[in-house]
Amino acid sequence: MGLLEDRHGRVANDLRLSLIDKCNLRCTYCMPAEGLDWLTKNQTLTADEAVRIADIGVRLLGIREVRFTGGEPLVRRDLEHIIGSLHEAHPVLPMSITTNGIGLEKRIDGLVAAGLQRINVSLDTICPETFAEITRRRRLPQVLQGLEGAKAAGLHLVKINAVRMRGINDDQAAELLEWCLEQDFQLRFIEQMPLDADHGWTREGMITAEEMRELLSVKYNLAPHDEPRGSAPAQLWDVFPAGSDHAATTPLGQVGIIASVTEPFCQACSRTRITADGKIRSCLFSHQETDLLTALRSDATDQQIAEIWQDAMWIKPKAHGHDAVGLDTPEFVQPERSMSAIGG
């Protein structure tokens, strides 16, 4: 078996497979209000193609886990079929989805029965007004219903992904953490990255990981969690009530902080990405993509497809889509595709 190695010594074994570019929300840090020029059905991976890619990754290239994303993966009616088919071929492969949670309560039992083990739900606020401001849709109740469904389905660990936006939801950080601790969801704050379709991201406008820790300090003390982080993007912190003695107190839970901009973890990155139109991206911020769809739709063998994938990953940039540029340096150029079109 080969591996997805790159020339900087990393090995990618974690596949982010985007199944669709469409979405039923319009988060301002991700999509423009009017949506994007959606892929046509013919341009989008079919269920069989998505399963074949993941299967080749697992059998021939050392992929050890698959996360389905988008756009909004629940918008695809055949998500259960895709997960079920891959599960049948690889019964112990960990599979997860990242979703905005809308409609999840109706689908979760079917998804779990198909083989889904883990789920990340994106939720930036529990305030209906703020939710509408960020997502441009009044759909918080549906997301909360989806989360209830995930809880009722007995999934082991439901993670919540949350972006902070200055002047919009930065003052709600501690409130969201309190709610997640009560609900037994693991909250992970994500630094906003320059991947919005409106190109409105600025370094000054972004809430840094350090600021997030300060925002939480109104209510909580944080201490580094002692489990090794490995290639996980989130740095985990144990959460204690403010003013408590860590040594004598059991933590209330954990919170993760994903500091892609200010404390990047590119040297430990183990991810490889496939877009919904079948392009290999070695990095979220890459300016280069390699077409896999044409090979999939020709008579290319699994081995030939694996070789195209290996070649694309070999040239993975050292960090943030470049070999010598950081996200917050003036030389950084935002990739053409935005987050939903890449698959976050």
Ligand code: SAM
């Ligand atoms: N629609 C699904 C969802 O929202 O979970 C899956 C796709 S979405 C692109 C995946 C993740 O990317 C979400 O957690 C979202 O908050 C995050 N995201 C989108 N744009 C981002 C940005 N500019 N910076 C940081 N995270 C972003």
Ligand code: SF4
């Ligand atoms: Fe849709 Fe997810 Fe992007 Fe929000 S972050 S617009 S839910 S793809």
